[in-house]
Amino acid sequence: MAAMTRTSAAPAVVALCLWLWLLARGAAAARSSCYADNTTPYLLLGAKTAYEFVYGRPTPQQTTIPYCEPQQIWILSRHGTRYPGSDDYDKLNSLASFRDQVIRNHEVNHEGDLCDKDLDNLRNWTLKFTADMGDVLTKQGEDDMRLMAQRFKNRYPSLFSEGYRQDLYEFRYTNTQRTQASAEKFAEGLFGSSQGVYFPTPLDNDTLLKPYDTCNAWKTMVDDNPDAKIEQTLFEEGPWMEEVIANVSKRLGFRYQLKYDDISTIYDMCRYDKAWNLVAVSPWCAAFSDSELQVMEYKEDLKYYYKSGYGHDINVELGCTTLKDLMDHFQNLESNKTSAKGVFYFSHSSMLHMMQSRMGIAKDSEPLTHDGYNTTQKRKWRTSKIGSFATNIAAVFLKCTEGDTYRVMFYVAENVADIEGCQVGLCSWDTVKAKYADIAEKCNLDFCNMNRSGTTGIHRLPWFYALINAIIVILLLKRN
Structure with missing residues (x-):
């Protein structure tokens, strides 16, 4: 009887062993796909996307415009790649202990789906900045600006043929290290060195390059408003x-x-690492699939759409300051009142988005909403492409001997801008004036000190008003 029991138990033991082997094989297969081996990783990482991955490579047709000579280039640029703010240091530094737990999960608890290469990359990861380096331009950020300047110089060499002269080139940056260093490295890319280049002292309250900073209405209605x-x-x-x-x-x-918040911190480290070192694998990006990175990107697009884009009317209004400056410079050229060949401003993502919105750039037919992810895969408002590190708006004023006497070529991140009424970024000056001259003429910031709550403070949020009405009805019923 005992022999029969052992014999009958044998198939069960074999089956159990086979099941355990298949389970182990399945776990190994789950970890066989390594982010470290991905030769085409998803690189559109919102506002912290590396500029190298999105800027436009010019074609000969975009470089030479027949019968036209450039008279001036006007550029508004976001600063290059920076380190995180010092207030982010603690949460990013805490990833070291979090990383240790992830490794224990895999090696001790036999949980998790990261492959050995990805675990090794995490094991070797260290935070590459300290709290005192908060918001400072990185080495990659310096390269962003220097190389960008060289490309613009190669596109329009006649604008830089005389070398630097103070009366020919205007520079301006905000009161931050990252924009100052960006301006200096950009000048270095144009002229070989920033020595001798005149940079005006930055303003504490710069209503041209950071009008939102001193706009009480914007702070109340948008920035401080949940x-x-x-x-x-x-x-x-x-x-x-x-x-x-x-x-x-x-x-x-x-x-x-x-x-x-844990996921958000991992995502931030993933994209900072990639922006700092373009060719290295970003270990924390292994936490996400490509489709999950796209979800995180949409979250970023929603953030900036409502913080500094089309989501609120006041954002659009604040974008008039730099647009007015551009129009003033070009109108002076038309009237032969100036001989400046280059105007270069260095600011922040909010200013870029506000000016883009004022110009109608990257405007979708419908507003971005929390439940619109499935229907917005081809959206124009994509922060990765219109608000990455070093993203810029560039406009070149051209004088032509055939056709329209004056034309303007527009770029966003060195890609030709899609502007209604223009052909592949090239607009007649008459079209530009028809679209923007009235906006520039009426531009002022008087509204910033007005109490505008309850008018356009919550833009395109009808559910909010419905909620308020419902609360009022309930309170009235309780009183009765």
């Missing part, structure tokens, strides 16, 4: 982000759901 960020908040709490959190938690070996 309701103005509701679309971003709803997306962060919605099903798409829930799925990302669940997948990342499982991939990193956690038996519980990580918090959104």
